[in-house]
Amino acid sequence: xxxxxxxxxxxxxxxxxxxxxxxxxxxxxxxxxxxxxxxxxxxxxxxxxxxxxxxxxxxxxxxxxxxxxxxxxxxxxxxxxxxxxxxxxxxxxxxxxxxxxxxxxxxxxxxxxxxxxxxxxxxxxxxxxxxxxxxxxxxxxxxxxxxxxxxxxxxxxxxxxxxxxxxxxxxxxxxxxxxxxxxxxxxxxxxxxxxxxxxxxxxxxxxxxxxxxxxxxxxxxxxxxxxxxxxxxxxxxxxxxxxxxxxxxxxxxxxxxxxxxxxxxxxxxxxxxxxxxxxxxxxxxxxxxxx
Amino acid sequence: xxxxxxxxxxxxxxxxxxxxxxxxxxxxxxxxxxxxxxxxxxxxxxxxxxxxxxxxxxxxxxxxxxxxxxxxxxxxxxxxxxxxxxxxxxxxxxxxxxxxxxxxxxxxxxxxxxxxxxxxxxxxxxxxxxxxxxxxxxxxxxxxxxxxxxxxxxxxxxxxxxxxxxxxxxxxxxxxxxxxxxxxxxxxxxxxxxxxxxxxxxxxxxxxxxxxxxxxxxxxxxxxxxxxxxxxxxxxxxxxxxxxxxxxxxxxxxx
Numbered sequence: 001x002x003x004x005x006x007x008x009x010x011x012x013x014x015x016x017x018x019x020x021x022x023x024x025x026x027x028x029x030x031x032x033x034x035x036x037x038x039x040x041x042x043x044x045x046x047x048x049x050x051x052x053x054x055x056x057x058x059x060x061x062x063x064x065x066x067x068x069x070x071x072x073x074x075x076x077x078x079x080x081x082x083x084x085x086x087x088x089x090x091x092x093x094x095x096x097x098x099x100x101x102x103x104x105x106x107x108x109x110x111x112x113x114x115x116x117x118x119x120x121x122x123x124x125x126x127x128x129x130x131x132x133x134x135x136x137x138x139x140x141x142x143x144x145x146x147x148x149x150x151x152x153x154x155x156x157x158x159x160x161x162x163x164x165x166x167x168x169x170x171x172x173x174x175x176x177x178x179x180x181x182x183x184x185x186x187x188x189x190x191x192x193x194x195x196x197x198x199x200x201x202x203x204x205x206x207x208x209x210x211x212x213x214x215x216x217x218x219x220x221x222x223x224x225x226x227x228x229x230x231x232x233x234x235x236x237x238x239x240x241x242x243x244x245x246x247x248x249x250x251x252x253x254x255x256x257x258x259x260x261x262x263x264x265x266x267x268x269x270x271x272x273x274x275x276x277x278x279x280x281x282x283x284x285x286x287x288x289x290x291x
Numbered sequence: 292x293x294x295x296x297x298x299x300x301x302x303x304x305x306x307x308x309x310x311x312x313x314x315x316x317x318x319x320x321x322x323x324x325x326x327x328x329x330x331x332x333x334x335x336x337x338x339x340x341x342x343x344x345x346x347x348x349x350x351x352x353x354x355x356x357x358x359x360x361x362x363x364x365x366x367x368x369x370x371x372x373x374x375x376x377x378x379x380x381x382x383x384x385x386x387x388x389x390x391x392x393x394x395x396x397x398x399x400x401x402x403x404x405x406x407x408x409x410x411x412x413x414x415x416x417x418x419x420x421x422x423x424x425x426x427x428x429x430x431x432x433x434x435x436x437x438x439x440x441x442x443x444x445x446x447x448x449x450x451x452x453x454x455x456x457x458x459x460x461x462x463x464x465x466x467x468x469x470x471x472x473x474x475x476x477x478x479x480x481x482x483x484x485x486x487x488x489x490x491x492x493x494x495x496x497x498x499x500x501x502x503x504x505x506x507x508x509x510x511x512x513x514x515x516x517x518x519x520x521x522x523x524x525x526x527x528x529x530x531x532x533x534x535x536x537x538x539x540x541x542x543x544x545x546x
């Protein structure tokens with residue numbers, strides 16, 4: 001029994017790390033513009049699928065990963081520049097609908113380019129697992145957790161230690177006042193989308209060797225990442241990270257202890273419960289407006 | 292006369308209604324220049340034009356010889372014009388110090404990675420900017436609140452925080468939109484004193500204000516607007532004795 005728990009914990013933290021990165025992307029864009037970017041999951045898919053294609057045409061592994069990240073970031077920048085920015089006078093809800101449209105578009109585009117086949121990436125460094133009791137920890141799991149930890153640390157430092165990070169937060173609080181003290185709000189938005197796409201793309205690359213990827217892999221990952229962000233309190237980047245890990249662990253515990261058929265259901269039941277009983281999430285501040 | 296802020300025949304219409312019509316004026320470096328006029332005279336519209344929030348329908352505006360027309364707000368801020376609002380526009384998701392620190396945004400150069408990794412160079416810079424921000428808080432009498440969340444501050448302190456933040460952009464010209472609105476008499480007195488100290492720093496001030504005692508006490512020059520048009524310009528004494536101004540404020544005696 002304890003082995004099942006341990007194994008679930010390892011698997012859960014691994015997959016939860018991917019949710020955390022996606023959730024972090026949600027939180028960053030929400031922070032800057034109050035918009036929930038439902039194309040977030042597509043960044044994950046684009047990252048993984050691009051790497052698969054680059055490897056297939058013989059690009060060296062490390063270079064392929066790097067280029068795949070660049071492609072994901074470009075998609076993020078293009079999305080902001082050509083779909084979000086032109087609609088800058090639209091309401092938040094309209095902008096959210098635009099991101100849903102963009103995600104359907106990107107998924108369709110991926111279907112045309114890559115077809116319906118499932119793909120996988122080779123593990124970053126070997127397949128020899130480490131045994132802990134009867135549970136196993138694969139090298140790729142360690143990659144996922146390690147890289148996620150580093151990225152989360154960097155983003156945390158960025159928002160808390162740098163003026164550019166503060167400037168990004170200022171754009172979310174009051175774009176007009178931000179522009180009047182010299183912050184280029186448009187460029188900040190572009191930056192936020194690029195950063196979110198980078199995190200999403202990285203998540204895609206990290207888990208592609210564990211979970212298969214396909215043109216529609218982004219949808220489920222996007223929704224799980226959204227659940228993570230809600231769980232942590234939308235707009236709280238570190239809350240989203242914690243939410244992602246918690247979600248991953250609960251999901252894999254549920255799969256291990258109850259039935260793996262309920263794996264996805266568990267995530268969404270948690271999402272619904274949080275929305276019903278604690279809509280501001282566990283680390284979020286209740287919304288209030290000062291008059 | 293040195294070129295400072297000049298407006299030449301600026302007009303701003305909103306769907307056929309002219310909020311500002313054919314207005315020209317110039318301000319001197321180092322002065323406190325106030326814009327007064329009855330409600331709806333176009334004073335706030337003028338500030339929005341000068342800071343790039345609105346673009347003029349026609350006319351020219353120059354700051355130190357550089358055209359302001361067509362420039363977005365963040366570029367105008369870089370030219371050295373900053374402003375405060377009638378209702379404080381504070382970043383309520385940050386502390387008092389952070390609000391002021393963000394104003395230093397243009398004076399920092401460290402990028403994403405050096406900042407995130409907190410390399411020594413960027414740490415030194417962060418310390419320098421924090422020191423600057425702190426000086427501005429001291430200047431506005433807010434240093435004891437530096438680490439307070441800004442959404443917990445009373446109104447009068449939010450107004451001064453906005454001034455501290457604006458000063459952090461190192462402006463040459465500070466536009467203040469009704470700094471005394473909503474303040475009590477003693478707070479208004481403090482605000483007047485703050486404006487004088489800002490002037491002593493060598494920063495020119497342009498003021499929109501309804502509190503005439505404050506305006507007359509701090510202004511070197513006054514511009515009076517009425518329905519978006521130039522009505523009069525002069526020193527406080529000249530304006531107080533100008534029959535056209537008295538008429539615009541009090542109405543004609545015989546109707």
